Amino acid sequence: MHGDRGDDGQDPKEKINYRATFHMLSGLMRPEKRGFAVAFWWLSLSTAMNLLSPIIAKYIIDTAIPSKSVRLLTAVVGALFLNSVLFMASNYLLQMRLVRTGQQIITDLKKRMLAHMLALDLPFYAEYPVGRLTARIQSDTSSLYSLFTETTVTIFRDILMFVVTFGVMFYFSRRLTLLISSVFPLVLAISFVFLGKSTTLFVAVRKLASEISGFLTEHINAIALLQAFNREGMAAAKLEAINKKKFDTELRAEFMMIIFYLSIVLLSPVSIAIILGVGGGWAIDRTISIGTLVLFILYIDKLFEPVFRLSEHISIIQRSFAAGHRIHRILERRPAIVDVPRPRYIRSIREGIEFRNVWMRYADDAPWVLKDVSFKLPKGKSLAIVGETGGGKTTVTNLLFKFYTPQKGRILIDGVDLPEIGLNSLRTAIGLVHQDIYLFPGTIMQNLKLMDEAIPDSMVHDAIKTIGLEAFFKHHSLNKHIVEKGVNLSAGEKQVISLVRAMTLNQEVLVLDEATSHIDPYTERLINTAMQRLLQQKTMIVIAHRLSTIRHADNILLISEGEIKESGTHAQLLEKGGIYSKYYKLQFGEEPS
Ligand SMILES: Nc1ncnc2c1ncn2[C@@H]1O[C@H](COP(=O)(O)OP(=O)(O)OP(=O)(O)O)[C@@H](O)[C@H]1O
Ligand SMILES: [Mg+2]
Numbered sequence: 001m002h003g004d005r006g007d008d009g010q011d012p013k014e015k016i017n018y019r020a021t022f023h024m025l026s027g028l029m030r031p032e033k034r035g036f037a038v039a040f041w042w043l044s045l046s047t048a049m050n051l052l053s054p055i056i057a058k059y060i061i062d063t064a065i066p067s068k069s070v071r072l073l074t075a076v077v078g079a080l081f082l083n084s085v086l087f088m089a090s091n092y093l094l095q096m097r098l099v100r101t102g103q104q105i106i107t108d109l110k111k112r113m114l115a116h117m118l119a120l121d122l123p124f125y126a127e128y129p130v131g132r133l134t135a136r137i138q139s140d141t142s143s144l145y146s147l148f149t150e151t152t153v154t155i156f157r158d159i160l161m162f163v164v165t166f167g168v169m170f171y172f173s174r175r176l177t178l179l180i181s182s183v184f185p186l187v188l189a190i191s192f193v194f195l196g197k198s199t200t201l202f203v204a205v206r207k208l209a210s211e212i213s214g215f216l217t218e219h220i221n222a223i224a225l226l227q228a229f230n231r232e233g234m235a236a237a238k239l240e241a242i243n244k245k246k247f248d249t250e251l252r253a254e255f256m257m258i259i260f261y262l263s264i265v266l267l268s269p270v271s272i273a274i275i276l277g278v279g280g281g282w283a284i285d286r287t288i289s290i291g292t293l294v295l296f297i298l299y300i301d302k303l304f305e306p307v308f309r310l311s312e313h314i315s316i317i318q319r320s321f322a323a324g325h326r327i328h329r330i331l332e333r334r335p336a337i338v339d340v341p342r343p344r345y346i347r348s349i350r351e352g353i354e355f356r357n358v359w360m361r362y363a364d365d366a367p368w369v370l371k372d373v374s375f376k377l378p379k380g381k382s383l384a385i386v387g388e389t390g391g392g393k394t395t396v397t398n399l400l401f402k403f404y405t406p407q408k409g410r411i412l413i414d415g416v417d418l419p420e421i422g423l424n425s426l427r428t429a430i431g432l433v434h435q436d437i438y439l440f441p442g443t444i445m446q447n448l449k450l451m452d453e454a455i456p457d458s459m460v461h462d463a464i465k466t467i468g469l470e471a472f473f474k475h476h477s478l479n480k481h482i483v484e485k486g487v488n489l490s491a492g493e494k495q496v497i498s499l500v501r502a503m504t505l506n507q508e509v510l511v512l513d514e515a516t517s518h519i520d521p522y523t524e525r526l527i528n529t530a531m532q533r534l535l536q537q538k539t540m541i542v543i544a545h546r547l548s549t550i551r552h553a554d555n556i557l558l559i560s561e562g563e564i565k566e567s568g569t570h571a572q573l574l575e576k577g578g579i580y581s582k583y584y585k586l587q588f589g590e591e592p593s
Pocket of ligand 2: 394
């Protein structure tokens, strides 16, 4: 179920496009050029201070102490102290600068991703589950954070440190430096073997962790269903299995890490033993000074550190590129439906809406969902669409709102082809009540305003009055707090709220995709009354399951298997004695009056 997602949701076989990703990453850093320049300045200073202290120590041992001058000794120790203070200060300034620069980049990136995603179309959201998208914005951006704050800079520091350390050591004793360097291949080998192994394992751990969080999201969302069908135990067992696998993998990864660190830790005393053993012999010969030995001992870790950090850097870079690639894939995605260069704006609809021989399917290999659908909806009139489940009713609204594009045929508003009409103006002119009602956590009032504080309360009150729902809102305070997904409201209440919500913006055309849920006769009457008023006032498309709500529509279409099978007024369709009249009788169990 989650197995196909690969590392944090990436197809494992998918090749990372390093060039494009590098381009994107450097593009992200570019606006922060100044920040990085300042960081590099502090970095150079702190590295210099770091490398200077062993040289000062050598000077103390080889020169200041033998000179027996307390004043010189005090002065040089003072310099050593000052050096440490400067090292601390420049390091502090470096870290602060990096954190700020990194945060800035990540914040900008998140902003850009969110803005980008909000403009993407529904087919995109059908492809990417919500959980994965949140992961893109949250965890992938934070993987990049360590790249921007630490890695980029530490790589330079390590190169700098290695070269300078090697140079200084070489300067003071060529023999000893070459001797010590013979350990490098061993350091590199240990790093690549153990760190490499643990990196692979940690990738697997991260994949399992994302699997677990995906599993949790899915199952917590479905908690009512699981409990109703007594499936908590099954879910728990599945979760335990993944958890166990993650535990084992993590343990192995940590084991590799521990072996790695222990071998590195061991290298240090071994090297010091070499320095003291071999170098000590040379000191007896007086071919090397005691101060130089001390300098080597103090330098040895500085020399090894960059080398064994190399594979760590490589793994962070790999991870960042994987994250960067996933981010890039979303950012490069263009909305499938975009405005033409000079879109038409519809300020107000003058004639009406027309579907002309529209064919639609959701994928090239999927069956046709709409087949040769044609209808006209003149301004001020109402059109009802009824028909079996899965017949294609919602698809009609999906096309009208340009959520999807039909493969064949034309959709016209005032004779203008839909593709030529600006998305913004289209969706300003037409309001939609979705079949799946989504409510935000917040008050009813906030929901009626679509969480947009710029909309005045008066618009909401007007909407309530227009459709005659004052009585309903006497019992349901506008200040009532709706919890997530509106679970503290009944299905009927949600419908009333979504109806008023669509009315609040007072759009010219209203499309209602009615939910199937049943509501009590009282609320049904309320909604029916509201609907009668609406049908008279607005240009409307109503998709109805309760035929009582659309009896008075000017035209009724019966869609079945993607085709318009019947059309006409309520009376005409009843008289025809076709599918519609059968539906009607089924619902009301009587001959209509
Ligand atoms: N986003 C989608 N991707 C792929 N197929 C889809 C999508 N939405 C709907 N379909 C398919 O298209 C067909 C028509 O769906 P549609 O939602 O238009 O039906 P409907 O008439 O609104 O049904 P209902 O009365 O149950 O709401 C169905 O077979 C459905 O499985
Ligand atoms: Mg539907």
